[in-house]
Amino acid sequence: HAVESRVYAEDASRKFLPSIGFLRKYIEPKPRDGLRIDTGVQEGSEISMYYDPMISKLITHGKTREEAIQMQNECIDEYVIQGVVDNLGFCKSMLNNAEFRKGNYDTSFIGKNYPDGYHGEKL
Numbered sequence: 001h002a003v004e005s006r007v008y009a010e011d012a013s014r015k016f017l018p019s020i021g022f023l024r025k026y027i028e029p030k031p032r033d034g035l036r037i038d039t040g041v042q043e044g045s046e047i048s049m050y051y052d053p054m055i056s057k058l059i060t061h062g063k064t065r066e067e068a069i070q071m072q073n074e075c076i077d078e079y080v081i082q083g084v085v086d087n088l089g090f091c092k093s094m095l096n097n098a099e100f101r102k103g104n105y106d107t108s109f110i111g112k113n114y115p116d117g118y119h120g121e122k123l
Helices: 065-078 088-095 098-102 109-113
Strands: 002-008 025-027 035-039 054-061 080-082
Touching: 002 065, 002 088, 054 065, 065 088, 088 098, 098 109
Parallel strands: none
Antiparallel strands: 002 054, 025 080, 035 054
């Protein structure tokens, strides 16, 4: 089972508005079995308005979907991204959504589960 999150320089609380600037600090999760990170940036890279603001793809594999989701959660907590706004909080919110965890999702997922937009998690 695999789960993929696309880590973007975008502000999910502002209707996914791209965030431009330089990656002042960029640290990926530590390597481990079942983890793959595809990226084309490094610390100091510029996220410009002329290109897709993707920072990386975080792909985790597990014996079960739940294991892959758990590893995603752990890896998201390990990322350090400074200089631009990122969507890691939104990715984590989706991973912890009960419907997503059950596998109940389609292209209308965000509209159904975040009808007023994403505004962070209630603490």
